[in-house]
Amino acid sequence: MAVSGLFLLGFVVAHLAGNLCIFGGQDLLNSYAQHLEDLEPLLWVARVVLLMLVVLHITTAVQLTLENRKARPVPYHKKENAQTTYAARTMAMSGVIVLAYIVYHLLHFTFKVTHPAISHGIDPHGHRDVYAMVVLSFRDPRVALFYVFAMALLSLHLSHGFKSLFQSLGFNNEKLEPKLAAAARALALLIFIGYSSIPLSVLLGFVKPAGGL
Numbered sequence: 001m002a003v004s005g006l007f008l009l010g011f012v013v014a015h016l017a018g019n020l021c022i023f024g025g026q027d028l029l030n031s032y033a034q035h036l037e038d039l040e041p042l043l044w045v046a047r048v049v050l051l052m053l054v055v056l057h058i059t060t061a062v063q064l065t066l067e068n069r070k071a072r073p074v075p076y077h078k079k080e081n082a083q084t085t086y087a088a089r090t091m092a093m094s095g096v097i098v099l100a101y102i103v104y105h106l107l108h109f110t111f112k113v114t115h116p117a118i119s120h121g122i123d124p125h126g127h128r129d130v131y132a133m134v135v136l137s138f139r140d141p142r143v144a145l146f147y148v149f150a151m152a153l154l155s156l157h158l159s160h161g162f163k164s165l166f167q168s169l170g171f172n173n174e175k176l177e178p179k180l181a182a183a184a185r186a187l188a189l190l191i192f193i194g195y196s197s198i199p200l201s202v203l204l205g206f207v208k209p210a211g212g213l
């Protein structure tokens with residue numbers, strides 16, 4: 001679980017770095033997307049590995065949950081949650097919502113099913129106009145706010161995930177725990193701010209379509 005989570009986290013950080021190119025304008029984002037596409041055979045290897053990691057992450061999560069239930073078949077009469085956090089208690093819920101978000105996200109930007117009218121543009125350099133697709137999508141407040149909501153849940157999921165990751169890798173003891181927990185929260189918050197800044201900047205008019213309207 002920890003190892004698949006670590007690699008998925010690597011993707012989340014790399015994808016964020018790529019998406020932040022939007023603040024550099026249409027040419028930068030579109031040429032970044034074009035560079036990725038030019039790596040074609042390698043890109044497919046990365047996609048297959050990513051999919052396998054997601055499947056592994058979900059199956060180990062289900063296995064762990066079932067093992068925990070088997071270890072305690074009779075529910076607690078009164079459940080005390082003193083040693084846990086909201087993020088830890090809601091991992092399954094936030095995980096399922098993040099998964100639902102990823103399915104929507106792929107239909108949106110990769111398969112271009114949800115917004116076909118704005119998803120097939122070509123920019124003046126002949127590149128796919130990913131910039132226009134993203135900016136025009138986030139001008140709809142429902143789409144932009146849904147993304148911010150999903151990023152908040154992703155961040156909640158990651159804040160506990162990071163903490164568990166340190167624990168699984170053995171970097172945990174009583175002295176270190178509060179520091180690692182704070183580092184985990186800070187990293188998750190940075191990822192939330194980075195991703196949410198994109199839909200919010202479009203919605204607030206800081207990032208505009210290339211024509212400037």
Ligand code: HEM
Nearest residue numbers: 012015019033047105109110130134147154195196198199
């Ligand atoms: C504001 C937030 C986000 C934006 C603007 C964004 C943007 C995009 C765009 C434009 C694409 C299509 C790229 C292309 O066709 O060249 C894409 C693909 C993708 N995104 Fe995101 N993304 C965001 C958040 C996320 C998050 C949080 C995840 C995962 C947790 C994610 C996972 C993916 C995946 C798996 C793909 C498919 C990659 C591929 O086909 O190679 N995205 N995203």
